[in-house]
Amino acid sequence: MLTRRSLLTLAGTLACSWKFVTADAAPAAAANAARTLLSPDEPAAKAIAYAELAAKVDPKTNPTWRRGQSCATCDLIEFGTGRARGCSILPGRLVLGTGWCKAWKLRGS
Ligand code: SF4
Numbered sequence: 001m002l003t004r005r006s007l008l009t010l011a012g013t014l015a016c017s018w019k020f021v022t023a024d025a026a027p028a029a030a031a032n033a034a035r036t037l038l039s040p041d042e043p044a045a046k047a048i049a050y051a052e053l054a055a056k057v058d059p060k061t062n063p064t065w066r067r068g069q070s071c072a073t074c075d076l077i078e079f080g081t082g083r084a085r086g087c088s089i090l091p092g093r094l095v096l097g098t099g100w101c102k103a104w105k106l107r108g109s
Helices: 004-033 043-047
Strands: 084-086 093-096
Touching: 004 084
Parallel strands: none
Antiparallel strands: 084 093
16 A cells, blocks of 8 residues: 555655666767767778678678677677767767677677
């Protein structure tokens, strides 16, 4: 049975949780806003064989690529969970979670 006390406790817990979520997301969103999306046509992208769609990487030209590898599964992807996220080897830039490059690194390795 819900009592007035349990409702107040629940409301306090939800308020604290919301503060935590928004405090965590705000810096990541601000950092992302200052970055620009990497184009596969740029020299920096070509140097690492970056592609926006990992599923379309040609294994003949990129023999290290394996099914399941993408920026979203790479250890070098940075903060956030959005479509475009930071990459630790590309300062100031964003990559797509669907992308891939030859610097892909297994998480936790
Ligand atoms: S290092 Fe990882 S996150 Fe960065 S572009 Fe390459 S595959 Fe994507």
